[in-house]
Amino acid sequence: MTKTNKPKQNGLGDISLLYVLVLLRATEAEGGDTNTLKTQYHLSDSALASPDARISIPRFMRLGHAAITLTGNKALGLRMGALTRPIDAGIAGVAAETGPTIGQALATLIRYALLSSQNSRGESTLSPEQRTARFYSIRPYNRYNCFVVDSILAAWTQMVRHMTGRYDVLEQVRIEYPSIGLDEVFESWFRCPVEFGATENSIRLKASVWEQVPFQAHEGMHEKLTNGCEQELKQLRKGWSVADRARYLMTPLLKGETPTLEALATRLGTTPWTLQRQLASEGTGFRQLLDDTRKQLAQDYLQETGSSLSEIAWLLGFANPPAFHKAYQRWHGVSPGERRKQIQGM
Template sequence: MMNQAGRKPRNSLGDISVLYVSVLMRAIAEEGHDAAALMGRFGLTSETLTSPDARISIPRFMRLGQAAIELTGNRAIGLTMGELTRPVDAGIAGLAAQCAPTTAGALATLIRYSLLTSRNSRGAASTSGNGEQAHFYSIRPYNVFNYFVVDSVLAAWTRFVRIISGEHRALERVTIEYPSIGLDDAFEAWFACPVQFGARHNQLILAPGVGSLPSRQAQPAMYASLTRQCDEALTRIRGGWTTGDRVRDLLMPLLQGTTPSLDTVATRLGTSPWTLQRQLAEEHTGFRELLDDTRKDLAGDYIRETRNALAEIAWLLGFANPAAFHKAYKRWFGISPGEHRKQFHEEQTRKGIR
């Protein structure tokens, strides 16, 4: 996928605004620890955190979160992040959302414009039921590096709903895909509702009547102005996308556990397979070429930036088995994925980069 300047992002797995890093730093300080030391370890400066356009890769954010857990000893630091999150921490999307007329409308607005502050190859957040159910995409396979991401997102949404509605018990239920880590009581106390682990989806469901409550910060004129600015920003992001860029964007989340077909992608784009093939040919590319290139880009970043097992990466890229992934990786890079990861880590160690 290309960014708004027409260049491939530095990390194909996705990136996130430093606005969210700032929330994590506040959470570390809230736990009584020195956030500055962790910033230095990860090469982050105060100038970085005050740059409105700065982003870091999703894998780096995950490693940063795990380091924060190790530093504070709090495995539920995502909940602390949620408690400290303000609408402005979601950028202009948060400012627009708080001005919406109703609580459900505010939550739906917040999520509708989430691309302005984060982009992930795994998928995109969504709402249903007129904004009364919010869904966070699956990031299977789960490990200690991505538990806190789910926690922080669901907690931030919950905090936002509480601010907008004025109701602390704003939720009917929360469901989380990853298995219980033994903190069920702490999660239920924080969310003030039943929390189900090992569920099919990551989602929160508003309590009956909460979605229709007027937003305590509703402002019709500002809502119209700010959502217009959000729409314009989304248009700028997507405006430079070619058909091939849109195909890549769809392929990334669809790859998990399967190989997407041309028909599937064409349907998602609202066109016919023949028309899609023709449009790609006009751009001097094809579906199979884009599929292979997308897998290659993701594979390189998974090997360098994550600690996922090779079998997990094979699944994430839609290969039938690890052997098929191994064969493709050697074709792409001339080296096995395991040896490539070893060489990369040795190089990072020599440079003093963790």
């Protein structure tokens, strides 16, 4: 759980222990024994005190599930949101609350999210014209990851409330996973309609809130802090090869389909021919990069998650489970089912 200047390009991602601290606060607020969780997940006080320490995304999800089991609160993500402060998003959170408007504050949070969380599933986005912040899809949903969506959307909402002193800040919340039977709890917390089974995870702010000036707005400090964020972001990406950047952008495109060279080149802001030439100069190619990315992710999904083999096949962009089985057999000489049994037997 240490800081690195290079992302885990072949992994499922990691997240700052600042988020773990929020989870532990929520667990404690719900009457759970946080010492039990810290012992079980080897979370030392020194690591928790470090602003640079990280935990893998799958481990964070398992920790969240354990906390929900411990407290009995399926909506623990909302409690996490309620206890989130700007500082819990690191320097990006502090920079956000000094922004000139709430819209700009959210833009700052999302632009610099990579400083505290890198997830292979995708990146959050902002649509200013719709006053909407979107958290990427982490399908397929299960008992381990729904709370992540809850906690992010609730954290964004809570930070807007913190910066405005208002509670009625939203027009609508949309959540991708199906209802878990707590619709009234969610609508009461967000204070607006909440749509489950939606096509995205998002919050839409009221027009008056979007343009409101945060309590802590300060032009000079905002510029200084965002400059600091930019420097950290550049340092984080320093040394990324074209293949590194391509892999980072390729992984979210895998869901349910095989990404094309053209689609990846577009994401990178270049042409297919130029991308092929750049990859070749680094000793690889699009097909090899795709195969290598799938190979590593398959291993991570089997070892780190409880996703079914059909779900993993979808996450890796294979046309069907048999295609995934065939590829895995070629990579490792055993079937994915046999490999999972070996992992479970360790």
